[in-house]
Amino acid sequence: MVRNAALTAVALTLVAGTVLSLPAxxxxxxxxxxxxSTVAPEPAPITDTTRTRxxxxxxxxxxxxxxxxxxxxxxxxGIAVASNSGxxxxxxxxxxxxxxxxxxxxxxxxxxxxxxxxxxxxxxFLIAADGVFQALGVLSVISGFVFEPRREVxxxxxxxxxxxxxxxxxxxxxxxxxxxxxxxxx
Numbered sequence: 001m002v003r004n005a006a007l008t009a010v011a012l013t014l015v016a017g018t019v020l021s022l023p024a025x026x027x028x029x030x031x032x033x034x035x036x037s038t039v040a041p042e043p044a045p046i047t048d049t050t051r052t053r054x055x056x057x058x059x060x061x062x063x064x065x066x067x068x069x070x071x072x073x074x075x076x077x078g079i080a081v082a083s084n085s086g087x088x089x090x091x092x093x094x095x096x097x098x099x100x101x102x103x104x105x106x107x108x109x110x111x112x113x114x115x116x117x118x119x120x121x122x123x124x125f126l127i128a129a130d131g132v133f134q135a136l137g138v139l140s141v142i143s144g145f146v147f148e149p150r151r152e153v154x155x156x157x158x159x160x161x162x163x164x165x166x167x168x169x170x171x172x173x174x175x176x177x178x179x180x181x182x183x184x185x186x
Contacts, residue, residue: 037136049157057149064144071096071137076129093130097138 053122075096082093089106092099104127165183173179 034155050154051157052152052154054150054152057151060144060147060149062144063147064141067137067140067142067144069137070140071134074130074133074137078134093127097131097134100127100134103127104131 034158069180078093078096078099082099085093087107089103092102092106095102104124107127166182168180168182171179171181
């Protein structure tokens with residue numbers, strides 16, 4: 001077993017000696033200047049740093065716009081009814097948001113003067129719906145400012161780490177030996 005290991009070591013030494021014919025002794029002043037470098041330096045490795053943060057995106061313009069449209073349509077309908085109605089309580093519809101509820105309070109508990117209870121019930125329903133939509137429109141506008149949407153922002157910073165450039169070039173020594181020279185900043 002020891003004999004096989006010794007034979008393997010001798011064989012590897014002979015192969016390495018024939019492949020790399022390096023001089024037994026060499027001095028730095030014996031070396032000729034290296035030829036121009038043929039090996040390009042390795043590029044510096046690139047490091048990426050990724051950070052994720054949450055930031056406010058400002059007021060929610062879709063919610064605010066939807067609230068303005070909802071309030072505008074329902075309040076516009078209330079103004080149209082107030083200007084064309086002969087009922088005394090309908091004048092309250094000029095007041096936004098609370099006007100429909102004031103109108104319901106002035107209508108009393110009975111039927112209209114014409115005696116049609118079905119028509120008065122339907123009018124009450126429409127007035128209540130108008131008040132609900134006006135309130136929803138105002139609440140939507142307010143919530144668009146209060147509950148601002150958030151978004152995640154990911155930033156990636158790329159940095160290159162500085163490494164000294166090292167060039168390895170073949171060298172021919174004065175007495176005919178060949179070798180390698182490492183040039184650079186250490």
